[in-house]
Amino acid sequence: MARYEKFEAFKKLGVSQIANKGLGLVALEDIHAGERVLKLGGRLLKRRPARDPRSMRIGEKLYLTSSGFLDDYLNHSCEPNCAIDFSSLTLFAIKHIKKGEEITVNYCTIEYQIAPSYRFRCACGSKSCVGVVSGFKNLPKNKKEELLRFVAPYIKMRVQL
Numbered sequence: 001m002a003r004y005e006k007f008e009a010f011k012k013l014g015v016s017q018i019a020n021k022g023l024g025l026v027a028l029e030d031i032h033a034g035e036r037v038l039k040l041g042g043r044l045l046k047r048r049p050a051r052d053p054r055s056m057r058i059g060e061k062l063y064l065t066s067s068g069f070l071d072d073y074l075n076h077s078c079e080p081n082c083a084i085d086f087s088s089l090t091l092f093a094i095k096h097i098k099k100g101e102e103i104t105v106n107y108c109t110i111e112y113q114i115a116p117s118y119r120f121r122c123a124c125g126s127k128s129c130v131g132v133v134s135g136f137k138n139l140p141k142n143k144k145e146e147l148l149r150f151v152a153p154y155i156k157m158r159v160q161l
Helices: 008-012 141-150 153-158
Strands: 013-018 022-027 036-039 056-059 062-064 082-085 090-093
Touching: 056 153
Parallel strands: none
Antiparallel strands: 013 022, 036 090, 056 062, 082 090
8 A cells, every 4th residue: 555645735635526527636625836735656667557547657667556545536637736746746736726626637747648548538628628638749839838847757858849
């Protein structure tokens, strides 16, 4: 079982039904911009785990498996309120999050290119929604520039804007 650092914001999280998305992570209290929200759990593997759609790529050949904990309910948004610090595998707020608001990240900051069988129609409803989430590689140039400071280091090494 993964060990979790319990940041102050940790107790501010819960899982709830999210319209058009299923279960998602929500703020039970306000969370301030810059606040560490959750230490991501799971096991580190050198290849993508079979039958683990919640796993995430964190390096060129490094994957974090699902943890069976709160971080497994982290949904995508094209206008996220959180990002991942890849050096510590910590989720942090990139803007103020109000009580009841869904906690989200942009999956394109984690995956350079999502395999066709794992691509999905986005349900975020934001003004800048990309429609189909297929990875950083397939984003418009302006969206890549906007997200570059939050992407996994392995993606930064591949990018030429």
